[in-house]
Amino acid sequence: MSNNYRLHGRLWIEGPEGTFLGYGRVVLLERIREHGSISAAARSMEMSYRHAWKLVDSMNRQSLHPVVEKSTGGRFGGGARLTKAGDEAIDCFWSAYRDFKRFLIDRSRQLDL
Amino acid sequence: MSNNYRLHGRLWIEGPEGTFLGYGRVVLLERIREHGSISAAARSMEMSYRHAWKLVDSMNRQSLHPVVEKSTGGRFGGGARLTKAGDEAIDCFWSAYRDFKRFLIDRSRQLDL
DNA sequence: AAGCGTTATGCATGGGAAAATATAACGCAA
DNA sequence: TTGCGTTATATTTTCCCATGCATAACGCTT
Numbered sequence: 001m002s003n004n005y006r007l008h009g010r011l012w013i014e015g016p017e018g019t020f021l022g023y024g025r026v027v028l029l030e031r032i033r034e035h036g037s038i039s040a041a042a043r044s045m046e047m048s049y050r051h052a053w054k055l056v057d058s059m060n061r062q063s064l065h066p067v068v069e070k071s072t073g074g075r076f077g078g079g080a081r082l083t084k085a086g087d088e089a090i091d092c093f094w095s096a097y098r099d100f101k102r103f104l105i106d107r108s109r110q111l112d113l
Numbered sequence: 114m115s116n117n118y119r120l121h122g123r124l125w126i127e128g129p130e131g132t133f134l135g136y137g138r139v140v141l142l143e144r145i146r147e148h149g150s151i152s153a154a155a156r157s158m159e160m161s162y163r164h165a166w167k168l169v170d171s172m173n174r175q176s177l178h179p180v181v182e183k184s185t186g187g188r189f190g191g192g193a194r195l196t197k198a199g200d201e202a203i204d205c206f207w208s209a210y211r212d213f214k215r216f217l218i219d220r221s222r223q224l225d226l
Numbered sequence: 227a228a229g230c231g232t233t234a235t236g237c238a239t240g241g242g243a244a245a246a247t248a249t250a251a252c253g254c255a256a
Numbered sequence: 257t258t259g260c261g262t263t264a265t266a267t268t269t270t271c272c273c274a275t276g277c278a279t280a281a282c283g284c285t286t
């Protein structure tokens with residue numbers, strides 16, 4: 001009955017190839033939506049473009065409909081936009097994540113150590 | 114509404130110094146109880162003795178009462194036994210872990226992707 | 227045609243965690 | 257007193273993953 005201990009955890013959505021959506025991936029999607037490109041999104045969260053690109057590729061491959069649409073060339077070199085499926089993926093994950101956080105807090109109170 | 118996606122996660126109990134109990138640590142405690150020594154327990158789960166020892170040390174330091182009692186020397190070189198606090202720690206974690214698994218399964222059904 | 231900032235991709239590099247290795251101390255038994 | 261299998265701990269090595277770097281293609285602008 002001490003409050004020195006608390007439950008912690010990680011949550012992700014697993015798809016056909018392994019991890020589909022996790023905390024970092026969803027933040028990345030939000031940053032892409034905000035900045036309009038994978039590279040700017042990666043820079044904004046101090047992630048290498050290489051890694052960010054791989055994550056996006058992994059999500060797109062595992063999603064029925066791509067979550068990110070990309071284009072190369074043009075006035076600003078190209079960019080990336082979230083699709084409707086991308087927006088929904090973000091909502092879907094955060095919804096489960098909220099419930100998870102609630103579970104952790106509630107269940108922490110019942111810890112008998 | 115596809116069943117191609119499932120929630121996965123990890124759960125652990127955080128104490129004063131960081132991780133106190135997690136899946137691997139609890140299995141280690143069970144193996145120590147079963148085999149009577151840290152080294153035999155580590156071998157049984159293909160973990161280095163070094164690592165196993167560190168985990169036990171971390172748990173003992175963070176627990177009000179030690180979870181493992183150790184002795185050196187003697188007929189069989191020494192050994193390790195679980196204390197009552199150790200048994201209780203195991204039960205405490207598995208109990209939360211069961212609830213967590215239930216949460217993952219239940220919440221997976223509500224995933225709308 | 228040249229320049230730009232993207233996407234796209236291979237390959238080398240680095241850093242952190244786990245394992246491997248090496249030693250010492252312990253205490254009972256033969 | 258020697259040997260054994262443990263606990264205990266420092267040091268070295270290994271391994272994996274993210275990063276860094278290099279390069280090419282793209283397409284709009286000037």
